[in-house]
Amino acid sequence: MTEEEKTTEKTILDAAKKVFLAKGYDGARMQEIADEAKINKSLVHYYFRSKDKLFDAIFKDAFSQFIPKVAETMASDKDIFEKISIFIDTYIEMFINNPHIPTFILHEINRNPDRIVGLFKETKIDPSVFGLTVINEINKGTIKPINPLHLIINMISMCVFPFAAKPILKGFIFQNNENAYLQFIAERKKEVTEFIIRSIKN
Amino acid sequence: MTEEEKTTEKTILDAAKKVFLAKGYDGARMQEIADEAKINKSLVHYYFRSKDKLFDAIFKDAFSQFIPKVAETMASDKDIFEKISIFIDTYIEMFINNPHIPTFILHEINRNPDRIVGLFKETKIDPSVFGLTVINEINKGTIKPINPLHLIINMISMCVFPFAAKPILKGFIFQNNENAYLQFIAERKKEVTEFIIRSIKN
DNA sequence: TTTAATTTTGACCACTTGGTTAATCCATTT
DNA sequence: AAATGGATTAACCAAGTGGTCAAAATTAAA
Numbered sequence: 001m002t003e004e005e006k007t008t009e010k011t012i013l014d015a016a017k018k019v020f021l022a023k024g025y026d027g028a029r030m031q032e033i034a035d036e037a038k039i040n041k042s043l044v045h046y047y048f049r050s051k052d053k054l055f056d057a058i059f060k061d062a063f064s065q066f067i068p069k070v071a072e073t074m075a076s077d078k079d080i081f082e083k084i085s086i087f088i089d090t091y092i093e094m095f096i097n098n099p100h101i102p103t104f105i106l107h108e109i110n111r112n113p114d115r116i117v118g119l120f121k122e123t124k125i126d127p128s129v130f131g132l133t134v135i136n137e138i139n140k141g142t143i144k145p146i147n148p149l150h151l152i153i154n155m156i157s158m159c160v161f162p163f164a165a166k167p168i169l170k171g172f173i174f175q176n177n178e179n180a181y182l183q184f185i186a187e188r189k190k191e192v193t194e195f196i197i198r199s200i201k202n
Numbered sequence: 203m204t205e206e207e208k209t210t211e212k213t214i215l216d217a218a219k220k221v222f223l224a225k226g227y228d229g230a231r232m233q234e235i236a237d238e239a240k241i242n243k244s245l246v247h248y249y250f251r252s253k254d255k256l257f258d259a260i261f262k263d264a265f266s267q268f269i270p271k272v273a274e275t276m277a278s279d280k281d282i283f284e285k286i287s288i289f290i291d292t293y294i295e296m297f298i299n300n301p302h303i304p305t306f307i308l309h310e311i312n313r314n315p316d317r318i319v320g321l322f323k324e325t326k327i328d329p330s331v332f333g334l335t336v337i338n339e340i341n342k343g344t345i346k347p348i349n350p351l352h353l354i355i356n357m358i359s360m361c362v363f364p365f366a367a368k369p370i371l372k373g374f375i376f377q378n379n380e381n382a383y384l385q386f387i388a389e390r391k392k393e394v395t396e397f398i399i400r401s402i403k404n
Numbered sequence: 405t406t407t408a409a410t411t412t413t414g415a416c417c418a419c420t421t422g423g424t425t426a427a428t429c430c431a432t433t434t
Numbered sequence: 435a436a437a438t439g440g441a442t443t444a445a446c447c448a449a450g451t452g453g454t455c456a457a458a459a460t461t462a463a464a
Contacts, residue, residue, distance in 0.1 A: 117373035
């Protein structure tokens, strides 16, 4: 419980997060994590018994990072257009700060589907909350009839994909100009929100 | 050049495709590929000198699979709404038949960005072709003003993501009901097309 | 049938991997 | 200062990795 200990554990977690997010479970090496943390490899095992345990910690962390805010927004009493706008902004902003998360999660859920489904169920997220809001607005005539599930998947798709496909966009479209790519991403907050609202607004 | 030889090589390629697509480069094992092909591991090296070489073959194949049709559609002289409709249909249908491609490519382009950018450039795909069509239609007043790049990324996003995120959708939303998931995917051909057109049509 | 060439195999190798262990270091307590 | 206990290290290990090689099996050529 000393300062020392907490610092070391955190150091390892930070290093592990960096390596795991960049290379995935299979591509990550315990030695590389130790190097990144500038400590002996045994120390990593001393704090987290195995690669699996360490990975679990990182995965849970990465995963829990992008759930709460979204759930919070969805449960609020703002009108649906504002909800959508905040949702898109929050999602994109979070990925700007954690650009590896999309690819990481998308790859790892394929390697181990059960783990992630379990994590999702732990979060107590209820996909029907937003669905009810949508249906409600449809009935009020605020928006056009639409399948709420398709709508939410559309929203998430347009936020996630440009990050998962960053090397293509940056390398092929933007000639490796990082700033051009980042500006494109920044534009999307407004662009995607408007694109969605234009499609559903009555 | 006998029947035998061609068959063996194809057998290996098929096995390798299956394993690489499911597990990625790092997760794939030469032994597993050999087992899948029901041959000796050395034989894999006999036909494709190394894991890298074999992977390159698979990657190029997987990659080239989803480029031509799309390019063809985009270059045609159909009106923009039809182009969009065909684009969405083609894309989704192809992923239905190759469900691992999205995750595979998204993961591997992060591991080796240069390779994929090179492959893209080989394809001679010109992103501006569709862009010009869009601008043209905007000027004619057929569709609302929109940044063509954001539009095309939106389109691809909504096609790709539901496949990359299959384990989440299937496990969390559809309670592991494969058919429910597949039906949802099938619905998206119509749903996404309408969603887009509704947003841009004047 | 004999010979030559090709394809397939099993044994093997060097290296890397995650993980263990015993010794050492170091701060705190007595 | 001595002892205690946790933190850190270096050396090491067994299992698995991609890859090689020479022998065997099969096919083609003579």
